[in-house]
Amino acid sequence: MARLLIAITILFIQQLVFAVILCPLAALYLCGLVITGGISLWRLIRRDYGEVDGGANLQPALNVLYSLALFQGVLFCxxxxxxxxxxGLVSKVVEEYKLDKEGPxxxxxxxxxxxxxxxxxxxxxxxxERNLVTYAVDLMKFESSGSYLSGARILDALLAQSELKEQHSMIAQLIGSASCSQIVEKLLQALDxxxxxxxxxxxxxxxxxVKLAGEIHLKRFPQGILCISSLLETSQRQPDDDSAPSDEFKSLMKQGLVILDSLAADKHNCSLICEDQSLxxxxxxxISSDMLHLIDHDEWFSVAAASxxxxxxxxxxxGSTGEN
Structure with a gap:
């Protein structure tokens, strides 16, 4: 009982010290510049410094002192x-692009x-010449995976909004420039x-x-086809009697096929794709394997359609590419 009473007393003293001493000190620390600025403004308006010896020099000095304190308070505010x-501006940007307000x-x-x-x-x-697009592109040039991921998130969010034609054009121009070839290479390597x-x-x-396929020339990136091809390797995995490719496998296959379709819109890319027989x-x-028959058609339809x-x-x- 005595220990409980001592514990309660100590807790009460701690709360009292916190309320009487620490809280006012914290308020003074946070609002000190505002308080001193308000007092300085009041003194500059009244200019009632009293009559003291040497007042001719003291009054200008006090005016300067109060003016500095007021200026400091204004800067703080x-x-x-x-x-x-x-x-608030960040919230407006996130809302404008219709994205998760608390997301990455x-x-x-x-x-x-x-x-x-x-x-x-x-x-x-x-x-x-600095905006959200240039910032995202610059982030993707860094070696840090965190910076790269942050830049990729911004570009993906901007490209997902079909009405942002100006931003899309700027992204395509920057990514397609020779100085950003390392970004394209990183994007293709990320597909492996x-x-x-x-x-x-x-x-x-x-x-x-997929969105920037028109700015990607596979001839400049010899390993690009190999990285994209790796997304389709899951299509070679035949299902067991009671198993089927996971949703992740099907998603990878579909992404790879959609990317190839976008790249093949360029005749030079299409020619390189046709030269790779394994691809x-x-x-x-x-559609040529037994998966189309062994797996529920509804599940496999989107992949087969992309193929x-x-x-x-x-x-x-x-030209000759289509004829061959």
Whole structure:
């Protein structure tokens, strides 16, 4: 009983110290500049400093002191409201692109705003020719997987909005430039299902490559076809009597076929695809293998349709490629 009484007494003293001493100190620490700024403004308005010896020199000195304190308080309020407005701006951007308000895209936009604000604080010209698209492309140039993932999320979110024609054109122009060839190479390497790539990175890369296929020339990336081909290797896995390819396998196959269809729209890419006989065999596998008969047609329909679309694209391509 005595121990319980002592414990209650100690807890009461702690709460009392917290309420009487620490809380006012915390409030003074947070609002000190606002309080001193308000007092300084009041003193500058009243200018009632009293009559003291040497007042001729004291009054100008006090005016300077109060003016500095007021200026410091104004700067503090400006920075406070600036940060508050920044959170609101991030929310508006996320809402504009119709994305999850608490998802990873919000973190990427918030980091973009923070870096832009810090850069402009050092050099006002920092904002020139800088926007969310250029920021995302720059992130994907870094070796850090976190930066690459953040940049890929932004590009994927922008490309998913069909009405953002201007942003799409800018992304295609930047990615298609020679200086960004390493980004395209990274995107193609991320498609390699044989490597231990993060699943999210692979899915993001697949969607971005589909949207930017018109800017990708496979001749510049010899390993590109091999990486895309690896997505179709799951089509060679015949199901057992009581098992079927998982949803992940089917998703990878469909993504690979959609990417090939987009790339084959370019006649030079189509020619390179046709030269790879093993790749063509994998493209036809979803409809030529027994999977179409052994697996429920509804489950396999989308993959088979994507396979037919690629073959149709190749056969109807102009010139000798389609004839062959």
């Amino acid at each position: 400006y920075r406070f409201f600036s940060y508050s407005a920044g959170d 895209f919000r973190k990427s936009v918030k980091e973009y705003l923070r870096q832009t604000r810090n850069g402009c604080a050092k050099d006002p010209s920092f904002i020139k 299902s044989r490597s231990r790539q993060d699943k999210e990175i692979m899915e993001l890369a697949a969607r971005i490559v 063509l065999f994998k493209v036809m596998a979803p 037919l679309q690629v073959m149709c694209r190749i056969v109807t391509s102009p």
